[in-house]
Each structure stands twice: as structure tokens, then as C-alpha cells.
Amino acid sequence: MSPRRDPEGRRRAIVHAAVETIAEVGIGQVTHRRIAARAGVPLGSTTYYFPTLDDLVAAALREATENARAGLEAWAEELTASDDLPTAFVELARGYLADRERALVEYELCLAAARTTQLRPHAELWIDGLRGICARLAGGPERGFALAALVDGAMLHALVTGDDLDSAGLRAGVRELLSRRTAGEPT
Numbered sequence: 001m002s003p004r005r006d007p008e009g010r011r012r013a014i015v016h017a018a019v020e021t022i023a024e025v026g027i028g029q030v031t032h033r034r035i036a037a038r039a040g041v042p043l044g045s046t047t048y049y050f051p052t053l054d055d056l057v058a059a060a061l062r063e064a065t066e067n068a069r070a071g072l073e074a075w076a077e078e079l080t081a082s083d084d085l086p087t088a089f090v091e092l093a094r095g096y097l098a099d100r101e102r103a104l105v106e107y108e109l110c111l112a113a114a115r116t117t118q119l120r121p122h123a124e125l126w127i128d129g130l131r132g133i134c135a136r137l138a139g140g141p142e143r144g145f146a147l148a149a150l151v152d153g154a155m156l157h158a159l160v161t162g163d164d165l166d167s168a169g170l171r172a173g174v175r176e177l178l179s180r181r182t183a184g185e186p187t
Helices: 007-025 032-039 043-049 053-081 085-098 100-115 117-138 141-161 167-183
Strands: none
Touching (some): 007 043, 007 053, 032 043, 032 053, 053 100, 117 141
């Protein structure tokens, strides 16, 4: 009896390998050959399912987008239920950075979207989602923008430097932005 074919399983394995490869080497170093090797499939399989490298990268980034969407929903739930928002933001950022591969892919997506307009809707999901959560918590879109930029910047800094998240700095920044909301200071 011949082994059962699983075209959808092979396609998923290729996309997953593409996500891992992007996290490891960045979009600029991704090749069909490198992804095929990582997925353990013949080179022809990657080009069968994804005729161009752009198709394959887009599929990988769509998967990253879906992961980001799920992550944002979890963040919204946890932040909404929290009695200590500064600490909750720090813990969520730490948890996000603990999965370095996912974080690298998602930030890589944002950078790729700066050059490739077709990728922008995927990158904007994270940006708009985080801003929306922050706007609800901070009392409006302007402070929401500032809070999202603070959180994003702190996480990006930790990724770039390889240092631990500046928990004290992030906590203090979040506390300051939220205290202005409760103090009723003008925006």
C-alpha cells in the first residue's frame, strides 16, 4: 500500500517552515530551497504550492497575522480584567518576547509592509489592534497611540538589543500615561 497523500498537510508544513525561516534569517534571505529543506519536502513541492517566493512569504505572513490576532484578543481580555494595568502590560510584553521566533516574524512583517503595500493590511492588524486596546484603556485615541507606541517600542528595543525587557521603564511609562487619564489632564 502506498503512503497516503496529504496535500493540505504538506502545504501547512511548508508555510510553517517559511515562518520559522523568516524568524531565523529574515525575509531577505528566504529561498524556496531553504524552506524546502526545513520542511523536509522536495524543492518542487514549495514551487508547486507557491509558484513565487512572494506567494510563499505572503502565506507565512498571513499565518503570523492570524497568530497576532489571537494574541491581541488574549491581551484585550487580560488587560480588561486587570486591576494593575502597568504590571499587566509588563507581564504581557514579557510573555510576548518569550516566544522570540513569533515576535521576530511579526516585527519582520511590519518592516516588510513598509516596502510591500500588499502586506500592509496584515501588519496593520497588529498596529490597529494594539492601538484600539490601548485607546480603550487610556481614555482616547491620542493616549492610546502613545501607550501602544511605548509598548511596541519597549518590545522592539528588547528584540534588537537582546537585553531583557526594561520592565521598570515600561511600567513607569504606562503608569504615567494612565495617571494622566485618571487625573483628567488635557490631551
